[in-house]
Amino acid sequence: MRYICQVCGYVYDEAKENVSFEQLPDDWKCPLCKASKDAFAPEAAQNQAQPVSVNLESADMKKLTPGQLSAVCSNLARGCEKQYMAKEADLFKELADYFETITPKVSDKTVDDVARILQEDIDNYPNVRAVSDQNNDRGAARICVWGEKVTRMLASLVNRYLNEGEAMLADTEIWVCTVCGFVYIGDAPPELCPVCKVPPFKFEKIEGRA
Ligand SMILES: [Zn+2]
Numbered sequence: 001m002r003y004i005c006q007v008c009g010y011v012y013d014e015a016k017e018n019v020s021f022e023q024l025p026d027d028w029k030c031p032l033c034k035a036s037k038d039a040f041a042p043e044a045a046q047n048q049a050q051p052v053s054v055n056l057e058s059a060d061m062k063k064l065t066p067g068q069l070s071a072v073c074s075n076l077a078r079g080c081e082k083q084y085m086a087k088e089a090d091l092f093k094e095l096a097d098y099f100e101t102i103t104p105k106v107s108d109k110t111v112d113d114v115a116r117i118l119q120e121d122i123d124n125y126p127n128v129r130a131v132s133d134q135n136n137d138r139g140a141a142r143i144c145v146w147g148e149k150v151t152r153m154l155a156s157l158v159n160r161y162l163n164e165g166e167a168m169l170a171d172t173e174i175w176v177c178t179v180c181g182f183v184y185i186g187d188a189p190p191e192l193c194p195v196c197k198v199p200p201f202k203f204e205k206i207e208g209r210a
């Protein structure tokens with residue numbers, strides 16, 4: 001049986017290893033991206049999206065909250081930046097900031113809440129993918145692929161944090177891939193981004209954590 005890392009695509013092939021996946025210790029990590037064991041899925045179980053019929057006309061698909069709009073605009077700003085469209089990038093940034101100011105503040109979420117929300121998102125991705133397939137929307141399908149990767153990446157980090165606590169961050173650095181958003185914890189950035197394969201200079205060190 002082959003087990004695939006849902007974050008970076010690393011394959012754990014039991015036929016080539018001495019240890020079955022099941023027998024790997026609980027703190028075993030993906031050799032490429034350091035995702036925990038729970039980020040792996042057996043090969044056969046992948047792509048088992050249950051097609052669900054979703055009514056595109058239902059209103060909640062179109063109604064975004066100010067917080068969501070802020071996130072969308074800040075992503076668009078980043079996209080424009082990458083295409084050297086400085087003016088457009090600034091305008092999207094301005095919009096993102098505006099929506100952020102009108103976003104109602106919520107009380108602090110606990111790490112457990114965040115883990116739960118991320119898991120809900122992961123569970124919903126098959127539905128979203130099914131809708132983009134039904135509508136032959138290749139752009140949306142691509143976004144789903146990346147969105148799901150990023151969500152799994154975050155979920156894997158949050159779950160690691162829930163298991164290891166602050167020890168996970170002690171005496172080490174946090175790096176973010178500026179191309180795909182992959183978060184890497186280690187003394188130096190990886191040789192290649194395990195997700196999007198860009199070289200280490202594309203990684204930014206996150207400074208000033210409290
Ligand atoms: Zn991995």
Ligand SMILES: [Zn+2]
Binds near residue numbers: 178197
């Ligand atoms: Zn990357």
